[in-house]
Amino acid sequence: MASNILVYVEHRGAKILPATFQLIHLAQQLATSIGGDVEACIVGSNVGSLADEVAKYGVKKTYIADNPELENYRAMAQTQALAAVIDAAQPKLVLMPTTALGRDLASRIGARKRAAMMIDCTEAAYQGDDLVITTTLYCGKIFGKFKLTGSRLQVVTIRSNVFPAAAETGGSAETVAVDVALRPQDTRMKFKELAGTSSGVKDVTEGEIVVSGGRAMKSEENFKIIYELAETLDGAVGASRAACDAGYQPHTRQVGLTGKVVTPALYIACGIDGAIQHLAGMRGSKVIVAINTKQEAPIFKVANYGCVADLFVMVPLITQEFKKLLA
Amino acid sequence: MRILTVIKQVPDSNAAIKVKGDGSGIETAGLKQVCDPFDEFGVELAIQLREKGNDVEEIVAICVGGDKAAEALRTALAMGADRAVHINDPKFQSMNELFIAYVMAEVVKKDEKGYGFVFCGKNNIDLDSGAVGPALAEYLDLPHVGAVTGLDLTNGGKSFVARRRVEGAEEVLEGETPALLTIEKGLVEPRYPSLPNLMKAKKKPVQVVTSAELPDIDASTAGTDFIEMSPPPPRPDCKFVEGEPEEMARELVRLLREEAKVV
Numbered sequence: 001m002a003s004n005i006l007v008y009v010e011h012r013g014a015k016i017l018p019a020t021f022q023l024i025h026l027a028q029q030l031a032t033s034i035g036g037d038v039e040a041c042i043v044g045s046n047v048g049s050l051a052d053e054v055a056k057y058g059v060k061k062t063y064i065a066d067n068p069e070l071e072n073y074r075a076m077a078q079t080q081a082l083a084a085v086i087d088a089a090q091p092k093l094v095l096m097p098t099t100a101l102g103r104d105l106a107s108r109i110g111a112r113k114r115a116a117m118m119i120d121c122t123e124a125a126y127q128g129d130d131l132v133i134t135t136t137l138y139c140g141k142i143f144g145k146f147k148l149t150g151s152r153l154q155v156v157t158i159r160s161n162v163f164p165a166a167a168e169t170g171g172s173a174e175t176v177a178v179d180v181a182l183r184p185q186d187t188r189m190k191f192k193e194l195a196g197t198s199s200g201v202k203d204v205t206e207g208e209i210v211v212s213g214g215r216a217m218k219s220e221e222n223f224k225i226i227y228e229l230a231e232t233l234d235g236a237v238g239a240s241r242a243a244c245d246a247g248y249q250p251h252t253r254q255v256g257l258t259g260k261v262v263t264p265a266l267y268i269a270c271g272i273d274g275a276i277q278h279l280a281g282m283r284g285s286k287v288i289v290a291i292n293t294k295q296e297a298p299i300f301k302v303a304n305y306g307c308v309a310d311l312f313v314m315v316p317l318i319t320q321e322f323k324k325l326l327a
Numbered sequence: 328m329r330i331l332t333v334i335k336q337v338p339d340s341n342a343a344i345k346v347k348g349d350g351s352g353i354e355t356a357g358l359k360q361v362c363d364p365f366d367e368f369g370v371e372l373a374i375q376l377r378e379k380g381n382d383v384e385e386i387v388a389i390c391v392g393g394d395k396a397a398e399a400l401r402t403a404l405a406m407g408a409d410r411a412v413h414i415n416d417p418k419f420q421s422m423n424e425l426f427i428a429y430v431m432a433e434v435v436k437k438d439e440k441g442y443g444f445v446f447c448g449k450n451n452i453d454l455d456s457g458a459v460g461p462a463l464a465e466y467l468d469l470p471h472v473g474a475v476t477g478l479d480l481t482n483g484g485k486s487f488v489a490r491r492r493v494e495g496a497e498e499v500l501e502g503e504t505p506a507l508l509t510i511e512k513g514l515v516e517p518r519y520p521s522l523p524n525l526m527k528a529k530k531k532p533v534q535v536v537t538s539a540e541l542p543d544i545d546a547s548t549a550g551t552d553f554i555e556m557s558p559p560p561p562r563p564d565c566k567f568v569e570g571e572p573e574e575m576a577r578e579l580v581r582l583l584r585e586e587a588k589v590v
Contacts, residue, residue: 012496072498073493073498074470074500075461075464075470075471075472075473076470076471079465099493099494100473100474100491100492100493100494101493103450103456103457103458103461103473104457104461104473105461106458107424107425107456107457107458107459107460107461107462107465108461108462108464108465108471110425110458110462111425111428111429111461111462111465111466112465114550115425115550116549116550116551117425117458117550117551118456118551119455119456119457119458120455120456132554136455136559137453137454137455137556138338138344138353138452138453138455139452139455140559141343141344141559142344142346142353142556142557142558142559143556143557143558143559144422144553144555144556145553145554145555145556145557146422146551146552146553146554147551147552147554148550148551149550149551149552151550152550185468185470188470188502188503189470189472189500189501189502189503189506190500190501190502191498191499191500192488192499192500192501193498193499194496194497194498194499195496195497195498195499202495203494203495205494206494206495209589209590233590250513251512251513252476252492252513254512257340257452258340258364258365258452258512259512261455265589266583266587266589266590275341276340276341276342276343277340277341283559283562284559286587286589287583287587287589288562289579289583290565300565300567301562301565302562303562303565304562304563304565304566304587305565305566305567305568305579305582305583305587306565306566306567306568307567307568307575307579308567309572309575310572313572314572314575314576317572317573317575317576318576318579318580320576321576321577321579321580322580322590325580325584325590326590
C-alpha cells in the first residue's frame with residue numbers, strides 16, 4: 001500500500017504560494033509517522049524551475065505536469081492533470097492549501113478519484129491507516145473531527161498559518177514529467193484574463209495581519225485610517241457585514257459567516273461589536289485586538305487585548321506608534 | 328434553457344450553535360433553519376436571467392435533506408423557482424459533501440432534458456467546504472466556474488463570460504453551456520418572497536425522491552466518517568490597556584511586540 005504524501009504546489013506568476021512550505025512541514029510529520037516519502041506536484045506551463053525551489057525543503061521527488069494548456073486555472077483541465085499525476089505517483093494522501101484553487105480542485109479530484117476528502121483542516125494525524133483530521137464547522141463556531149479511511153486515496157486542504165513552514169535543508173529532488181492527455185471537454189472553457197483587484201492592499205485572506213472596521217466607521221472615507229494602519233503593518237483590510245452592507249467596503253473584504261474566514265497572526269477589530277457571525281469568521285486568529293467604545297461589546301470576549309476608546313482617536317495614534325517602532 | 332439551483336437547509340447565520348453533550352452533533356431543538364444564503368444567490372440569479380428576457384424554460388430547485396428541509400425548498404419556490412426535487416431519505420443524510428453531490432448527480436442524470444446551467448452557492452455556511460458545486464460538476468462531467476462574481480450570457484445563452492474572485496485578483500473565463508457555476512456574494516441580492524408568492528409556492532410541485540428510486544447508491548462507499556464535534560477552545564481573558572489615548576496606543580504596541588510577538 002502506498003505511503004507517500006503528495007504536496008500540491010500552488011503558484012502564481014512564477015512564485016510559489018508561501019502556504020506550500022507549511023504543507024511540506026505537515027507532510028514531513030505525517031510521512032515520518034507512516035514511513036513514507038514527501039513528494040510534490042507542480043501543474044502549469046513552464047513551471048520546471050519551481051521544482052528546484054521545493055527540492056530545497058526536503059522533497060524527494062517532484063511530478064511535473066507542464067503543458068501550455070495548463071497555464072491558467074481551469075477546473076477540468078487541472079483536474080485531468082492532477083489525476084494524471086496521482087495515477088503516476090500513487091500517493092496515499094494529497095495535501096493542498098485552503099485557497100480558492102485548493103478548495104475547488106480538491107473537491108473535483110476528490111469526486112473523480114472517489115477519495116476520502118476534507119476541506120480546511122487544522123489538524124491531521126494518522127491512526128493506523130486512517131487519517132484523522134479536525135476542521136471547523138458552522139464557520140468556526142464548532143470543531144469537527146473526521147476519519148478519512150485508509151482504503152481510499154485521501155485528499156485534504158490545510159488552513160494557512162496553522163502549521164509552521166518547513167525548514168530549508170538544501171538538496172535536490174528527482175523530477176518526473178507527467179504527460180497529461182487533455183480531453184476536448186477539458187479545454188473548452190477559455191481563460192480570458194487575470195485582472196488585479198482595484199486596490200493594492202492585500203486580500204483579506206492573505207494578510208498575516210488584518211485590520212478590520214465595523215459599522216462605527218460611519219463612511220467609506222473614514223476607512224482611510226484603517227488602510228493606513230494596515231499598510232503600516234503590511235497587512236490586509238477587512239470589514240464587518242454591517243460595514244459592507246452599508247457600502248463602506250466591498251463584500252470581498254467582508255469577514256464573517258457570509259464573508260471570508262480569516263486566521264491571521266494578528267486581527268485588529270476597530271469599531272466592531274462582534275456579532276456571532278463576525279466572530280465566527282475571525283476567532284481563529286492568533287492574537288485579537290479590539291478597539292470599541294462599549295466595554296460590554298462581545299468582541300472583547302474573544303480579544304486578547306482591548307482598548308475601550310474611540311477608534312477615530314486610537315487608530316491614528318496606534319499607526320503612529322507602529323511607524324516609530326518599524327521605522 | 329432549464330436551470331437547476333442547488334439548495335441546502337442550514338442553521339441561520341446569527342444562531343448560536345451548541346454541541347450536544349456527547350459530541351454527536353449540534354442541538355437542533357429551537358434552532359432556526361433557513362435556506363443557505365449562498366444558495367439563495369443561485370436561485371436569485373436564475374430568476375433574474377429569466378426576468379432579463381433570456382429563454383429560461385424552467386427553474387428547478389434541488390435539495391438533499393430531511394423532512395424539515397422542505398421549508399428551504401419552499402423559500403426557493405416562493406422566490407420564483409418553478410418546481411422542486413427533494414431527495415429525502417435517512418440513508419442520504421450525511422456530512423460528507425462528496426456523497427451529497429454524488430446522490431444529487433444520480434438524480435439529475437435521470438432527468439433526460441438536461442440543464443443549461445446548474446447554480447450552487449459558493450459554499451454552505453454549515454460545513455463551509457464549498458465542495459458540493461465542484462463535486463457535482465465532476466459527477467455530471469460538466470465544466471464549472473467557482474465563486475462567480477459576474478456573469479454575462481452571450482450567443483443567446485449558449486455561452487457565457489464569468490468573473491470569479493480569487494485571492495487578490497479576478498479571473499475572467501468564457502465557457503459554453505451546459506455548465507455549473509458556484510455563486511459568490513455580491514453578484515445578486517436575493518429578494519424576499521412576497522406573501523402572495525409564499526402562498527403560490529405551496530401549490531408548486533415538489534417531487535420527493537427516496538432510496539427506493541436510487542437502489543444503486545451505497546452509502547458505505549463515502550470514505551469519510553464523522554467522529555465527533557466539540558466547542559472551540561476558549562480564548563484567554565482580554566487584557567485591557569488603560570490610561571490616556573497616547574499611553575494606551577504606546578502600551579498596546581509594546582504588548583504586541585514584546586508579549587504577543589506578532590509585530
